Amino acid sequence: MxxxxxxxxxxxxxxxxxxxxxxxxxxxxxxxxxxxxxxxxxxxxxxxxxxxxxxxxxxxxxxxGIEPELVNTIEEVDVSDDIYGAYTRSTHRGYEGYFHLFRPSFTTPGAIFRGVVQIRWNGNEDVFQFSEFYSVDDVTGDPKAHSGNVCISSYTNLLHLTTMFEGSVRLLTLTKLREGEGIMRGTMQTQAETLTFFQPTVSPVVLRKIKTYDAASIIGDLGFVEQGSPDWVFADKQISLTENQILKVVSWSSPTAQPARRSTD
Known part of the structure; x- marks a missing residue:
């Protein structure tokens, strides 16, 4: 469509x-x-x-009491397909550029990981696309990234960054960007690797817009954030806020579960 x-x-x-x-x-x-x-x-x-x-x-x-407009005088605009939300590039230019992404570490309790996200307009496919840089390639030395298209809903306060690769799906769901704040909060749904298998993993994430950024800085920005540094203090506060106020986790307690018997010993 x-x-x-x-x-x-x-x-x-x-x-x-x-x-x-x-x-x-x-x-x-x-x-x-x-x-x-x-x-x-x-x-x-x-x-x-x-x-x-x-x-x-x-x-x-x-x-x-207004003048009728009968001729289309609107200049041609960049607009995404309906499947991505039919959003126009001109009204969403605040999303273009680079963001720092902060999330709790999947492997080290108490540690905060920092990545870099770039969002840019693809004129050939008429959609915003993102690259989430997360590590350095051991062979080439280039940054490795998850990439995909950006969906922006006109019906919710959310946007979605989706990566699909050979049947695997990775999804970032974020609150829409507030220009003054420059922050998006939400969740990352992915598959974390254990010693023997992958398991579904959900993590709070926070993206902060970088006003001016040199792409050559990407490699140096990837990895764990030093505890106590300004970035760590910011991320610690924002991750806690996201987990407590933004995310909704549904828990389940079976009504048929039998209470544990008290010991008489």
Missing amino acids: MGRNYDEEFRLERAKKMDRARMAKGFSNIELARRAGYDEKTVRKVLAGQATRDKTIVEICQVL
């Missing part, structure tokens, strides 16, 4: 302007329909950005 086309973008933007004008005049949809000489269903269709006749747009705009 492809993303919204430019004509639909134009109709949606026009509908927003018309709806703002309706609210400014204090009209309900029913009242606007009555004044324009249409039924309420037609008005709802127009305010939803659906295709309709120019004559209808003109007459409704006359009631609203």
Whole structure:
């Protein structure tokens, strides 16, 4: 399923302007329909950005006291496919760039691991893509990364960074970025390797936007954070906040479980 086309973008933007004008005049949809000489269903269709006749747009705009926009003057915009959330690049540019990623270590209790995440727009596929750098390749010396596409939902306050490789899935689910704060909080769902097998693993994660960053710094930023350093203090606080306030873990206690018998010895 492809993303919204430019004509639909134009109709949606026009509908927003018309709806703002309706609210400014204090009209309900029913009242606007009555004044324009249409039924309420037609008005709802127009305010939803659906295709309709120019004559209808003109007459409704006359009631609203605004100029009717009949020609698509919107410049072509970068918009992702519907499967990724049909988000536009122009309204999500804050996500482009580099972030430090902090999470508890999977192997060392009390340790905090730091990685680097880069988010960039792929113009060939019309979607934000990410690379999560996590270690250095022993052979080439280059940083190794999990990579995938970014899904941004218009219905929730969440975005998802998904990596899929030969049947394995790795998912970061994060709260959306607040520009002033520059922080996203959420969870990493992955498969941690033990001595004999992989096991499902969930960890709180925190991403912090890096204002200016040189890609040559990636290798030096990968690894455990020194305890007591400014990054460790920040990550310790944010990971605790994420675990306590952001994540929801469902626990289960079977109603059929038998209580342990008390010893009479």
